[in-house]
Amino acid sequence: MANWAMATAKTSRKPPSRRDATSLAGISATMAEPSVRGLSIADLIAKKLQEDIVLGRRHPRERLVEQDLCTDFDTHRGDVRLALFELEKMGIVERIPNRGAIVRDLKPLEVQGIYDVREELEVMAVRILPFPVPDADIVKLETIQREHGKAVDAGDLLAVFHGNVQFHRVLFGLCGNICLIETIEYLAQKVSGIRSCAYADPGALDSARRDHIAMIEALRNSRRDELIMLTRRHLKPAALAYFRAYRQRFGDNAASN
Numbered sequence: 740m741a742n743w744a745m746a747t748a749k750t751s752r753k754p755p756s757r758r759d760a761t762s763l764a765g766i767s768a769t770m771a772e773p774s775v776r777g778l779s780i781a782d783l784i785a786k787k788l789q790e791d792i793v794l795g796r797r798h799p800r801e802r803l804v805e806q807d808l809c810t811d812f813d814t815h816r817g818d819v820r821l822a823l824f825e826l827e828k829m830g831i832v833e834r835i836p837n838r839g840a841i842v843r844d845l846k847p848l849e850v851q852g853i854y855d856v857r858e859e860l861e862v863m864a865v866r867i868l869p870f871p872v873p874d875a876d877i878v879k880l881e882t883i884q885r886e887h888g889k890a891v892d893a894g895d896l897l898a899v900f901h902g903n904v905q906f907h908r909v910l911f912g913l914c915g916n917i918c919l920i921e922t923i924e925y926l927a928q929k930v931s932g933i934r935s936c937a938y939a940d941p942g943a944l945d946s947a948r949r950d951h952i953a954m955i956e957a958l959r960n961s962r963r964d965e966l967i968m969l970t971r972r973h974l975k976p977a978a979l980a981y982f983r984a985y986r987q988r989f990g991d992n993a994a995s996n
Contacts, residue, residue: 781821784812788822792831792842793900795935799844803832830929843932847982850930854978857926861970864914864923870961872913877959880909884951891944899944900934906951913958936980943976 778786788808791797808819823840826832833843845853887902889895904927911923937943950973957966 779818779821780812780814781818781825784808784814784818784822785825787812788826789829789831789931790897790900792932793934794896794938797842799842799932801842802838803840803842805839829925829931831932845930845933845981847985850933850978850981853926853930854974857923857930858971858974860919860923860926861911861974862967864911864916864919865966865970866963867916868914870963872958872961876909876913877955880906880951880955880958883909884948884955887951888948891948894941896938899938900931903947910954910958930977933981934977936984937977940976940980943980946976947973 788797788803797803803823805816805819805823808822809816812819823832823834827834827840831843832840834840883902883906887899887906890898890902907927908924911920914920937947950969954966954969954973957963957969
């Protein structure tokens with residue numbers, strides 16, 4: 740069962756948890772990363788909250804109380820509100836009148852709809868990307884995938900998440916269509932909260948790694964049909980894992996709505 744499947748549907752303020760105690764440490768570590776230097780505090784908070792949701796540390800329907808977040812991150816409401824607004828734009832958080840912000844609870848039918856669109860758009864991207872792919876781009880993908888593979892072996896799920904995002908950003912970026920690239924990335928962000936379900940299965944992580952390696956080989960050898968097949972297959976495990984976890988938590992009736 741996924742981490743969040745054990746959580747209650749409603750949450751209230753608890754005594755300080757290990758997650759709360761590490762929030763500032765997480766921000767400090769994030770600020771040291773070259774890829775995020777120059778980002779605002781609000782952007783860094785949004786990044787940390789997204790990571791918590793992806794890793795199952797914060798669960799669907801969990802309230803994100805502004806004052807609690809101010810305390811966790813040692814900042815003011817302005818930064819927290821901007822962070823929550825950014826997450827709302829990404830589709831990860833939603834605001835409910837008279838209740839505030841909560842981690843978005845994506846219904847299975849909504850997830851299925853998003854994945855149906857993602858599949859067609861990602862297949863479009865690999866169908867139009869020009870062959871042969873330059874050697875420099877192949878090397879870049881191989882470098883990213885080596886780090887992703889190390890993260891899978893080490894069980895470093897945060898590094899797995901970022902490595903996977905980086906791999907697909909470079910892969911789909913090869914198509915050269917900016918509108919298509921941005922739409923693919925937006926939809927991937929919107930369902931990033933369901934990844935904790937797949938990350939609970941080491942076998943799924945290893946399958947994703949093997950898919951990445953096969954994609955690189957298909958690119959290297961200009962095998963478009965194989966790349967299209969791999970792109971379709973690669974999307975399925977995360978959604979299926981989420982559907983199973985949703986049924987376990989809310990029952991078959993909820994999963995069918």
